[in-house]
Amino acid sequence: MTAHTLPAPNHAAVEFFDVVKRYGSGSTEVRALNGVSLRIEPGEFVAIMGPSGCGKSTLLHLAGGMEDPSAGRVYVAGRDVADMDVTDRAALRRREVGYVFQRLNLLASLTALENVSLPLELEGVGVRQARAEAREALAAVGLDHHLDRFPDDFSGGQQQRIAIARSIVGRRGVLLADEPTGSLDTATSDAVIELLAELPVRHGTAVVLVTHEPRFASWADRVVFLRDGRVVDDTARTVARSGLGAVS
Amino acid sequence: MAVREGLLALLDEGPRYGYQLKTEFEAATGGVWPLNVGQVYTTLDRLERDGLVEVRGGAEGAQSQKTYAITTDGVAALGAWWEAVPSDDPPPRDELMLKVLMAIERGDDHALKVVTNQRTVLLSLLQAKRRERRVMSDDSFASKLVTDALILRAEADLRWLDSCEEQLQTRLRAGGTTRPTRKADR
Structure with a gap:
């Protein structure tokens, strides 16, 4: 028997077990999540939809280990987030889970390549290695030219690609995207979502996209609907229910 | 026609x-x-x-x-x-709208369930159309335009269902509506 436990080889990318997240207490208590169970496989593209205040963003924060559940368990890459200390969580955010937000947060004084390699360099990866991985991530999002230019030299769509490259660099297994197309025009938004849809297929990344746009959600393999902190429906279930058949 | x-x-x-x-x-x-x-x-x-x-x-x-x-x-x-520009004839009566309006007659809770179910099924169909559209060849121009129309209509229906959900939820939070009297309740 091995002395240490390894995650099961078939672990989910992200798994929620009856997760509750409360903010405030007593009469001001708000249950942002109220008993959510959800399993997201490696290489799966899942969209999360629901009205504002339904718990979509909270779900992403928990999936990334940025917050702890009030009850229930959250597993990321086979590990219980509650068992992780501060160092483990920092490593989780830098090595396992990437984020893309509506605001890009690219550093204006660093080149495209430097922006993408920065997370690895902060992790202690040598510059040469970090840059090589950054080039690979940028190539994955379709950028292989002018990497020595600064973010402002790129269009909005290209900047979002750089941000996505930064969030997947180092072959992270999970990409969490919160309304990533908010500031982009329709055609550019479509291109960004198409790119997100390719990541699971080409690189096995699990992508979790929070959106209020049916247009973007329909690119996903699966759409989960939240309301009042609960999962009210899931297209994975509908397929079985309506006999639409496998749509993959 | x-x-x-x-x-x-x-x-x-x-x-x-x-x-x-x-x-x-x-x-x-x-x-x-x-x-x-x-x-x-x-x-x-x-x-x-x-x-x-x-x-x-x-x-x-x-x-x-x-x-x-x-x-x-x-x-x-x-x-x-x-x-000629499209007129109000025929009036905007479609089955989805009727279904939701009738569901509201039965009560907002029931309507919310119907909205949720319809939306999930519609999104599944939209996913299927989107996949179909991605692999369409260049020689099927008319089919592409038709599929685009179906995609955009499904998106419009989904937006409408989202709007129904938000408004039903607001109404339910505010204490709900008194359930209309129906024959079955008497």
Whole structure:
């Protein structure tokens, strides 16, 4: 028997077990999540939809280990987030889970390549290695030219690609995207979502996209609907229910 | 149904046989609007009766040998159709809307369930259409445009269901509505 436990080889990318997240207490208590169970496989593209205040963003924060559940368990890459200390969580955010937000947060004084390699360099990866991985991530999002230019030299769509490259660099297994197309025009938004849809297929990344746009959600393999902190429906279930058949 | 105008539009390009009109109509509409040949001849008979098309050649023979041509009146009628803007006729009555409105009659909780279910099914269909659209070849231009129309309509329906959900939730949080009295409740 091995002395240490390894995650099961078939672990989910992200798994929620009856997760509750409360903010405030007593009469001001708000249950942002109220008993959510959800399993997201490696290489799966899942969209999360629901009205504002339904718990979509909270779900992403928990999936990334940025917050702890009030009850229930959250597993990321086979590990219980509650068992992780501060160092483990920092490593989780830098090595396992990437984020893309509506605001890009690219550093204006660093080149495209430097922006993408920065997370690895902060992790202690040598510059040469970090840059090589950054080039690979940028190539994955379709950028292989002018990497020595600064973010402002790129269009909005290209900047979002750089941000996505930064969030997947180092072959992270999970990409969490919160309304990533908010500031982009329709055609550019479509291109960004198409790119997100390719990541699971080409690189096995699990992508979790929070959106209020049916247009973007329909690119996903699966759409989960939240309301009042609960999962009210899931297209994975509908397929079985309506006999639409496998749509993959 | 705009089959009449569709046939006139095809005849405006030159005289055609009935069967030819059927196949050209179906090709132009991306295969989503199949016509049976009987329907084509019935429509042509009416167009002939109204003086919008005339039979040229084969008039005495079998229907399938007749050639149809557009008349001056037909050209004018077609011109008016291109220019006409869609009116309120037919009124905006579709099954989805009826279903949600009827569900609200039964109570907001029930309506929310119906909205949720309809939305999930519609999104699954949208996913399927989106996948279909991605692999469509360049030679199926009409089919692509038709699929785009179906995608955009599904998106519009989904937005409407989202809006229903938000408003139903707001109403439920504010204490809900008194459930309307129905026969079954008495």
